[in-house]
Amino acid sequence: MNRGINLLFPVPQPPQVSAKKKRVFIVDDHPVIRHGLAQTFTTTQDLEPAGEAASSSEAIGQLRACRADLVLVDISLAGTNGIELTKQIRAEHPRLPILILSMHEASLYAGRALRAGANGYLMKRTGPEELLRAVRALVSGVSYTSPQAGPGPGPALEELTDRELEVLQLVGEGQSTREIAARLNLSNKTIETHRLNLKEKLRLKSAPELVRYAVDWVRTQHG
Numbered sequence: 372m373n374r375g376i377n378l379l380f381p382v383p384q385p386p387q388v389s390a391k392k393k394r395v396f397i398v399d400d401h402p403v404i405r406h407g408l409a410q411t412f413t414t415t416q417d418l419e420p421a422g423e424a425a426s427s428s429e430a431i432g433q434l435r436a437c438r439a440d441l442v443l444v445d446i447s448l449a450g451t452n453g454i455e456l457t458k459q460i461r462a463e464h465p466r467l468p469i470l471i472l473s474m475h476e477a478s479l480y481a482g483r484a485l486r487a488g489a490n491g492y493l494m495k496r497t498g499p500e501e502l503l504r505a506v507r508a509l510v511s512g513v514s515y516t517s518p519q520a521g522p523g524p525g526p527a528l529e530e531l532t533d534r535e536l537e538v539l540q541l542v543g544e545g546q547s548t549r550e551i552a553a554r555l556n557l558s559n560k561t562i563e564t565h566r567l568n569l570k571e572k573l574r575l576k577s578a579p580e581l582v583r584y585a586v587d588w589v590r591t592q593h594g
Contacts, residue, residue, distance in 0.1 A: 393510045394421030396439040398430045398456065399472070400448050408443065411499050418506060427451035431459055439467065440510050444489075446473040446480055447537070450556035454480070454487045454533045461488030468509040472502075475540060481516055483533055491515035528588075530572050538565040543585030 395412050397420060399405045409420040421439040424430035427448055434442065442460055446453035457469050470491040471484040481492040493505050494517045505515040528536065534555075541551045552562045566581060575581050 392417055392419040393440040393506075394419055394438060395506060396421040396430070396434060396437065396442045397423040398425075398427075398442065398448070398453070399423075399445040400425045401445075404445070408502075411502065412506075415503065418503070427456040427459065430456060431463070434460065434464065434467075441468045441470060441506060443470050443472055443506070446471050446475065446484065447554075449554060452533065452537060452555075454483055454489075457484060457487040457489050470505055470509055470515070479536070479540070483536075485514075485516075493517045527573055531569070535565050535569055535572070538562060539569055539585050540589065542566070542569075542582060543587075543589030545586075 395408075395418055397405050397408050399408070402425070405423045405425070409423065412418040412420050422433050422437050424433050427450060430442070430444075444453045444456055444460075448456065451459075453471055453473070457471065460467060460469055468491075469489045470493060471480070471489045472493050472495055473480055473484075474495045484492050490509050491505050491514055493502060493515070497517060501517075505517075508515040528539075531539065537555070538551060541554065546554065548559055548562045548566070551557075552559045555562070566578070570576070570578075570581050573581070573584060575584055
């Protein structure tokens with residue numbers, strides 16, 4: 372019996388998979404959500420976090436310094452919102468896939484997000500399986516929009532700017548001018564101007580009418 376046979380003829384080993392993991396950069400102003408998303412990608416074999424940012428300015432700076440295969444952007448960021456950030460990212464990184472993650476119904480913002488340059492739109496209430504499905508689709512060159520969609524915004528709301536629509540949503544959620552200003556990192560005066568523009572565009576006569584309209588709209592979005 373030749374005991375040296377394994378030295379002369381080593382047992383063949385299975386080929387090693389050398390494909391690089393796709394790197395996902397996360398933009399969300401809630402640390403707990405950023406951590407949860409990062410953990411989701413860390414547990415997969417084909418994806419990993421590339422970095423994270425809490426604001427648009429922080430995201431732009433970090434994306435210039437790191438390698439990312441996809442950017443995951445929360446639409447409701449303080450200051451510059453996710454749609455405006457999407458436009459900035461697209462201008463600097465024309466081929467970088469962008470997936471918008473939002474608490475708002477797809478019918479409300481998906482069209483605006485895609486026109487801004489996003490490649491996909493996903494509801495925050497979806498599970499991790501759909502999140503991973505969307506991310507894998509985008510890094511493979513396929514767009515993805517959440518199948519969960521409420522009623523469309525209607526012609527009147529289509530006239531609103533992205534910021535006005537965001538303010539309307541927050542009014543409908545019961546937030547005051549001061550709370551909205553703090554949430555969006557804007558002045559109270561700026562929010563009041565947005566509210567005046569909303570009344571004019573939506574043909575509403577008073578602040579209480581605007582609040583009722585906004586509350587009803589939010590209710591239709593969430594069933």
